[in-house]
Amino acid sequence: MKVLVAVKWVVDANVKVGVKSDGTGIDIANVKMSINPFDEIAVEEAVRLKEAGLATEIIAVSAGVMQVQETLRTALAIGADRAILIESNEILQPLAVAKLLKALVDKEQPQLVILGKQSIDDDSNQTGQMLAAIANLPQATFASKITIADGEATVVREVDGGAETLSLKLPAVVTTDLRLNEPRYVTLPNIMKAKKKPLETVTPDDFGVDVTPRLRTLKVAEPPARSAGVKVADVKVLVEKLKTEAKVI
Template identity: 80%
Template sequence: MKILVSVKRVVDYNVKVRVKSDGTGVDIANVKMSMNPFDEIAVEEAVRLKEKGVATEIIAVSCGDAKCQETLRTAMAIGADRGILVETAEELQPLAVAKLLKALVDKEQPSLVILGKQAIDDDNNQTGQMLAALADLPQATFASKVEVAGDKVSVTREVDGGLETLSLSLPAVITSDLRLNEPRYVTLPNIMKAKKKQLDTVKPEDLGVDVKPRLKTLKVAEPPKRGAGIKVPDVATLVDKLKNEAKVI
């Protein structure tokens, strides 16, 4: 069984992002970049399925500029067998990424596609769902547990009321949630081995996909600073302010 996993290069989650002075976007100059945490969970789950003997090959895919090779090497250090970089300088939006992944799914014919549920830079939470629609594949989002048996995959997912378990026929698309697993620590020997693994580079036009942006960002701004709190002398005053000033009760 072949598994395809998508990984995205994003600003590291420990970095406090800054908005550009002209309001056109986030300043990523001289900022630490890393793999999207949800994608790291997706790679880890694919590797665990391979270690169980369920999967035979794991392909990591990233879309973006040449620097995304670093992210693919990290995925291969975790345990992916090879990588594919769809290299482009265009600003990639979820629909464009979904179309690129759909083209690679058609080419590679994986039995399972695992994506992070969302990227921490734009928080769109759209690519997995769009890919499933374009490829006409069953999908399970926000997965907290994945079990493969034969040509079926059982996915436990988190919903507002608790947990929901779905049974999908393979091939299928799954998006990973935080509670799916805890990604392993990448060791130096595996980082060195990853440098020797196969990494192919293709262009969007090679896949017959138009990646021109459909949406235009008008302005990016930081959220307003939170005002200072106040102290009240007693509960009665607190209730009065919540009722008459804040109007929340």
């Protein structure tokens, strides 16, 4: 079984970002970038499937500027077999990424496509669903457990107030949630091995995909500062303030 895993290059989760002075977007100049945490979970799950003898090849794919190779090398160090970079200097929105992944699905013919449920930069949570729609593939989002057997994927997915179990005929698209697994620590030997693994570079034009942005950002602003809290002497005063000032009881 061939597995295609999509990964994204995002600002590191531990970095505090700020808004550009002109309000056109987030300032990411000279900040640490890393693999999107949900996509790291997706790569880890693919590697576990291979270790269990269910997957034969793992292909990591990402789209963006040349520096995105760093993310792909991380995926290779975790255990992917080869990587594909779709190089583009455009701002790639979810629909454009879905179309590029659809082109790769047509070319590579994977039996399973795994993506993170969302990226931590724009939090769109759209690419996996869009890919499944335009590729006409069954999908399971927010996966917390994946089992592969007899040409089917059984996926336990997180829903409001509980879990839902779906059975999908392969090929299929699955997006990962936090509770699916705990990604392994990438060791130095595996980082060195990743440098020797194949990394192919293509462009959207190679697939005939138009990635021109269809949405325009009007303004980006930081959330308003929260007012300081108030200390109270005891529960009696707290209840009184909740009644008279906050008016919540």
